[in-house]
Amino acid sequence: MTARLGLPAVWCACLLGAGPAAAGQLRAPGPGAQPPIIEQVGTGRIERLERWLKATARHAPGEDDESLAEIAGWSNAWLKELWIDANALIQTTRSLTMNRLTVRPEGQRVGTQIRYASPQLHRLRVLACAAGGALVEAECTAMGAGDELDPELRTLAELSHAAKRRGDDNYTIRRGAILHADVAMLAPASMVAPGDVTRPTGGLERFRMEISDGQEIDLRQSAVHWELARMLLDFVRPRGKDRADPGHDEMVRQWYRATAAWMQLHEDHDKLHLDRARAIFPDDPDILFLSACQRETYAGLPIQAAVRSAILPTGVVLDVGSERVELRVAEAMFRRVLELRPGYGEARMRYGRVLGGLGKHAEAAVELRRAAGDLTDSQSLYYASLFLGAEEEALGNRDAARVAYEQAASLSPMAQSPLLALSQLARRYGDRNGALRAIERLFALRAEDREADDDPWWWYYVAQARDAEDLLETMWRPYRAERLQ
Amino acid sequence: MRRGLTTTIALALMLEASGGRAQQSPAFSSRIEAVRVDVLVTDNGQPVRGLKPGDFEVIDNGVPQVVDLVSFDEVPLNVILALDMSDSVAGDRLEQLRGAGGGVLAALKKGDQAALVSFSHVVQLGAGLTSDVASVQAALGDAQSSGQTALVDGTYAGIMVGESDAGRALLIVFSDGVDTSSWLRADAVLDAAKRADVVVYGVSVVSRLKPEFLRELTSLTGGRLFEIDKTANLASTFLGILDEFRHRYLVSYTPKGVAKDGWHKLDVRVRNRRAAIKARPGYLAGS
Secondary structure, X not given: OHHHHHOXXXXXXXXOOOOOOOOOOOOOOOOOOOOOEEOOOOOOHHHHHHHHHHHHHHXXXXXXXXXXXXXXXXXXHHHHXXXXXXXXXXXXXXXXXXXXXXXXXXXXXXXXXXXXXXXHHHHHHHHHXXXXXXXXXXXXXXXXXXXXXXXXXXXXXXXXXXXXXXXXXXXXXXXXXXXXXXXXHHOHHHHEEOOOOOOOOOOOOEEEEEEEOOEEEEEEEEOOHHHHHHHHHOOOOOOOOOOOOHHHOHHHXXXXXXXXXXXXXXOEEOHHXXXXXXXXXXXXXXXXXXXXXXXXXXXOHHHHHHHHHOOOOOOEEOOOOOHHHHHHHHHHHHHHHHHHOOOOHHHHHHHHHHHHHOOOHHHHHXXXXXXXXXXXXXXXXXXXXXXXXXXXXXXXXXXXXXXXHHHHHHHOOOOOHHHHHHHHHHXXXXXXXXXXXXXXXXXXXXXXXXXXXXXXXXXXXXXXXXXHHHHHHHHHHHHOOOOOO | OOOOOOOOOOOOOOOOOEXXXXXXXXXXXXXXXXXXXXXXXXXXXXXXOOOOHHHEEEEEOOXXXXXXXXXXXXXXXXXXXXXEOOOOOOOHHHHHHHXXXXXXXXXXXXXXXXXXXXXXXXXXXXXXXXXXXXXXXXXXXXXXXXXXXXXXXXXXXXXXXXXXXXXXXXXXXXXXXXXXXXXXXXXXXXXXXXXXXXXXXXXXXXXXXXXXXXXXXXHHHOOOEEEEOOOOOHHHHHHHHHHHHHOEEEEEEOOOOOOOOEEEEEEEEEOOOOOEEEOOOEEEEOO
């Protein structure tokens, strides 16, 4: 946690609108237009798709291995093409004879039709036979797919087939999503894509703003690994279903929860990620909780300051509202979480803080008192006490505020915030000596004993994600064995 | 206070040594009902000297008051440095900040005291108010930059150091960034400043964000905000602040005919001459 404080935060900016399209690029359609067509799929793309397919099967989840390094080294232009071709591949695994392949990037209402040359389409189908574990099925045997695969791809086909026999027809999809998430998490340097941020071209483009201490320090194009992973998971067909339905798949749920928690722990914010998670799992309290926390974070000082100071290219907007707007969104989300899981103490504590931020002090105090009754860990109790102190103070309940702040101070004896609060509370009521005594307690904290993470308030905005590593481990574990060696 | 208007009762509270360095503890004092106002009087930008109590006209909540005493360049100062030691203050900037703080300390006179509050997200008392300037200088040399910025928290701590002694307090706040991690709210600290006899001068490095908190705080306490483009000349800015503060009058009066609590609007004028006046716009009584 300590290091996080000094690390720059990053969040994803969304592109609005579309600029002129270059040849061979995905073009955004105009209003009422037919889906645009990519006339040519460049040479080498299907070969890269094949390399990607092998990398998904070789990669050990959670490890910075050779497969991860290979994909991490791909340019964003290649990744954008992969987004199309992997999408087409998965569609083909579902329907091998499909001739008309259409893809639709997140945020676009109209799909784009992809036309492969005949040899490309044939190879795509052969790869789909392998990825889908379908070499023994009639269509694949008819085209002689098995004869066109190298030993590695044949082994991949067997692994996929074995998964299918166990009832999970999503081998490549899951492994692909894990691979791209791992690239984003384990090779963060690869997320910075070279490119001109001043002239966005439209289509699948993402930007990342790096901020430090509340100020923008860099704006770059972002590699589309998360977009690739999300796209793949949209195709997940749960056990016993004959169509894609990721909202009923536990691995997809775990993936979104774990990766969203990782993003929050690393202050690497991406609103689209949780927007998609909520679209798939609208009533999942864990996903909703992380969504609410994200919006609460967006209302906080560091991000609000960065938003106010940011200079963005034309056509690029930050997906961050004003403090009040973000708090109101967070309020609604936390309320829904508590409807779904009334005993969720940490959510109630944060709900109380958000209500206070919106000026609803009486409601906030009620929620914070109730939260304190549900909480058992000292860190969350510290937050509840500190925030309750602020709400009691706002309500004019001086003694109750003092008791709450003292409770927070006792829970985290090296924390400075409760001591500042006690001093300021006394000063506010004209008790100068009381104010001095409280600040003296802060000054008496010996410098050599103090640590950069002494005060849980300093990492409040990442504390909700403290279990991210455990969540990832749980999600990765089942996929460690079923891979190419 | 060593001379003047308030009674000091030293309480036996010690500021514990920070960083292993021995410090002189600030004396916590009680006060009589006198109101002190630091007033800068200039004519064409030059300080006006030689004014007597009768030259000042102080109007407290619309009621003219009788000025008891005026001091000029004779009351020792308590100079508190509250310095941003967040991540962004590193390398040359850190050296320039140390140099600027050191310059102020070197320019203090006999009887003056100094203190150092450093803040990143962590607020620390580097050195409590002391006439042992060398110990403050050493604390300044030891201060390292890292972490985020708790400007509001750090400023509050600086105000309270000023409040810990009845001396004439000048708080110089330097920050090159925006607040990203304070617990205290800006409005609460502005409220505390209204109750304190501390004049705040702010030095802020120009950025795309306006230093609204420092602007309001310096205005409220009768100080001034300097927005500088770079820190290369920070030393001259700091020395300029000290020089300006030394050329202020400390005007004192015992309020009569006004309420004993609440906000008191102050209007300070100089009789029978053209002059520019800079003083705090009011104070919160009963605190």
